[in-house]
Amino acid sequence: MPGLDKVNNCYEFLQRNTTFNLSQFMQATSYSATTSKKYLGSQLALYVQKNGKVYEVVRELPRKDKFQKLLRQTSRPLNGEINLLIEKSMASALSAIAHYNSPYTQGKAASYIPQMFIAITSLVISVIKKYGFDNELYEKDAQGFTLQVDGKNKIKNLIDLLKTYKSIPNIQLDDTEIKTFTSLLDLLRVVRNEIEHGSGVSYKLDILLDSKCHALLMNYERLLNREFDVSINSSLVFPLFISEKLSEEQKLAARSLQQKEYKAIKDIINTFNSALDKDVLANNFYDFKIWAIPKSSNRERNADISIEYVNIDDLSDEQKEKIERNFIAVREKTISEYRPSKFAEMVKNKIEKTVGKKILSFTSGYHLNKIIKALKWSDNKEYRATNPTYKMDYYTEKARVELFRMIEQNAEEIVGYSKAKFSS
Numbered sequence: 001m002p003g004l005d006k007v008n009n010c011y012e013f014l015q016r017n018t019t020f021n022l023s024q025f026m027q028a029t030s031y032s033a034t035t036s037k038k039y040l041g042s043q044l045a046l047y048v049q050k051n052g053k054v055y056e057v058v059r060e061l062p063r064k065d066k067f068q069k070l071l072r073q074t075s076r077p078l079n080g081e082i083n084l085l086i087e088k089s090m091a092s093a094l095s096a097i098a099h100y101n102s103p104y105t106q107g108k109a110a111s112y113i114p115q116m117f118i119a120i121t122s123l124v125i126s127v128i129k130k131y132g133f134d135n136e137l138y139e140k141d142a143q144g145f146t147l148q149v150d151g152k153n154k155i156k157n158l159i160d161l162l163k164t165y166k167s168i169p170n171i172q173l174d175d176t177e178i179k180t181f182t183s184l185l186d187l188l189r190v191v192r193n194e195i196e197h198g199s200g201v202s203y204k205l206d207i208l209l210d211s212k213c214h215a216l217l218m219n220y221e222r223l224l225n226r227e228f229d230v231s232i233n234s235s236l237v238f239p240l241f242i243s244e245k246l247s248e249e250q251k252l253a254a255r256s257l258q259q260k261e262y263k264a265i266k267d268i269i270n271t272f273n274s275a276l277d278k279d280v281l282a283n284n285f286y287d288f289k290i291w292a293i294p295k296s297s298n299r300e301r302n303a304d305i306s307i308e309y310v311n312i313d314d315l316s317d318e319q320k321e322k323i324e325r326n327f328i329a330v331r332e333k334t335i336s337e338y339r340p341s342k343f344a345e346m347v348k349n350k351i352e353k354t355v356g357k358k359i360l361s362f363t364s365g366y367h368l369n370k371i372i373k374a375l376k377w378s379d380n381k382e383y384r385a386t387n388p389t390y391k392m393d394y395y396t397e398k399a400r401v402e403l404f405r406m407i408e409q410n411a412e413e414i415v416g417y418s419k420a421k422f423s424s
Helices: 004-016 022-029 033-041 064-071 080-101 108-130 158-167 175-197 203-228 248-256 260-274 317-322 340-355 364-374 397-418
Strands: 048-051 054-057 384-387 392-395
Touching (some): 004 022, 004 064, 080 108, 080 203, 175 203, 340 364
Antiparallel strands (some): 048 054
């Protein structure tokens, strides 16, 4: 593993230089030629690409702490194949978004969903390869032999690929996040099949599916960011729209959702939803909806601000009463996901995955509280707070991220705080 000084030198060098040659890199970092080529061709392959005799920084570097972890990682480094899969995935996702946001596109969901499935499939494959589980990508027969199609190994379908991802130790999504993602994909898989082979519905379904399409993109972005620290949101802005007058097609689309020809899709969604847990149904990553309300301003310095996101849970009752400006209220995270009992289950699952052992008992009232007290988070609203609307205690996303990071670094210490016992 490289020394931390060399890693920091490498980070600072890449921040200062967008193009360089091998000799310059070696001189700045003190790495040998062999080590330099190794890092530039593996761990740094997502950020640096070779062009002839020079190297070019093609993407913004992650934060310094994540960069240090990248170069010191013990997991499988990125290689050219993984990098190509990520590039393919992002290109497909951006193409899907471009078609969806285009005013010329009719039947947005019908073209968006298949392209996003391609993007997500490529991304999940690249993640599984990153962890070195290449052999788990393929379907096998009853005897355990890999199936082939047209002379090539047959890759599992997307739902099964996510199941494979879930079984890998130390992944970056928790069980609840994977469950929500899988539920959404499973629903849209059936919807896509009905659109392609069923009643011939098209653009009139966009009203019904827009929140699911948005949630699909959010899940994709989260997986991409968590596993590779890469984002596509630098290429995106809030879409432009007009609402002065609805076209006849829009009016017909809204009315058509009540007609028999669209009943098949509505029945699919309603039937699927009826079988889901409440924590999935209420999750923004399964069904994302916002109200977009115009915001006016009579001040020049505010005139260029068209949208402002406000977490309504952060406002006091007085602020809610006195606020004068229009706003978009976004439910940032479903409270039930982070209620103490649910949070305790997430922490227990994370510990068991990290350590590879089962815990006999882990409750929120005893074991989780022991951890929270040891970390001195009990009275810190950044980690544990009370929702003013529902009067329920909950743990924040910051608590989940930081506690999960601590578990990855020293799970035994966290278990020690909790007083929990492993099964023999």
